[in-house]
Amino acid sequence: xxxxxxxxxxxxxxxxxxxxxxxxxxxxxxxxxxxxxxxxxxxxxxxxxxxxxxxxxxxxxxxxxxxxxxxxxxxxxxxxxxxxxxxxxxxxxxxxxxxxxxxxxxxxxxxxxx
Amino acid sequence: xxxxxxxxxxxxxxxxxxxxxxxxxxxxxxxxxxxxxxxxxxxxxxxxxxxxxxxxxxxxxxxxxxxxxxxxxxxxxxxxxxxxxxxxxxxxxxxxxxxxxxxxxxxxxxxxxxx
Numbered sequence: 001x002x003x004x005x006x007x008x009x010x011x012x013x014x015x016x017x018x019x020x021x022x023x024x025x026x027x028x029x030x031x032x033x034x035x036x037x038x039x040x041x042x043x044x045x046x047x048x049x050x051x052x053x054x055x056x057x058x059x060x061x062x063x064x065x066x067x068x069x070x071x072x073x074x075x076x077x078x079x080x081x082x083x084x085x086x087x088x089x090x091x092x093x094x095x096x097x098x099x100x101x102x103x104x105x106x107x108x109x110x111x112x113x114x
Numbered sequence: 115x116x117x118x119x120x121x122x123x124x125x126x127x128x129x130x131x132x133x134x135x136x137x138x139x140x141x142x143x144x145x146x147x148x149x150x151x152x153x154x155x156x157x158x159x160x161x162x163x164x165x166x167x168x169x170x171x172x173x174x175x176x177x178x179x180x181x182x183x184x185x186x187x188x189x190x191x192x193x194x195x196x197x198x199x200x201x202x203x204x205x206x207x208x209x210x211x212x213x214x215x216x217x218x219x220x221x222x223x224x225x226x227x228x229x
Contacts, residue, residue, distance in 0.1 A: 004157070006157075035217075040221060041221075042218075042219035042220065042221055042222070043158075043204075043217065043219045045216055045217070058216070059216070090157055090158065097215055098215065099146045099208045099215050100146055100163075100165045100208070102148070102160050102163060103160070103217065104160065105150075105157040105158040106157050107155075107156055107157040108155075108156070
């Protein structure tokens with residue numbers, strides 16, 4: 001199986017533009033999440049989902065929306081891009097999202113907002 | 115407060131020598147600890163985790179980690195380093211924050227293995 005896939009790999013946006021980062025997994029995982037990685041700040045949780053139709057906010061949700069219409073897909077939408085959203089975005093999934101579950105990460109999307 | 119510290123930004127080691135990447139943690143409950151590796155322009159790859167049981171955990175690519183409760187440490191080790199081990203290594207602890215499970219990642223340690 002392909003694991004966790006993300007598209008696109010790179011994206012450049014202008015301030016105010018919107019876009020959707022795609023994430024898919026083929027491991028039948030219930031739990032999916034989005035992180036952003038910024039230098040010196042580690043990974044920060046944006047949104048997460050514990051199953052189809054269920055999403056919730058993480059620690060830095062402002063400016064982002066998510067939906068989970070299927071188990072496989074968990075897209076992240078930037079509503080109106082800002083330079084502060086320049087970052088590397090990682091999608092991750094795990095079987096149940098419990099404290100002991102291993103999270104598997106996608107290859108990342110490098111986003112630049114001008 | 116929950117946190118993870120990786121005190122070294124960079125570790126340099128010669129190929130064939132043993133390597134250690136340090137990690138200390140602070141959690142309020144049981145520590146669930148993970149190590150991930152990130153190669154350039156790639157996502158994080160799972161190496162190993164400590165949940166309970168033996169303090170020495172064996173993982174992928176010949177890596178192992180030693181859990182030390184008294185020192186609140188979870189150092190990553192490998193007996194003989196390879197040039198291909200050169201990458202960015204992240205330690206993480208999983209804990210509850212409000213109503214969700216969160217990974218607290220360290221800031222990362224860059225491992226350079228020289229031929």
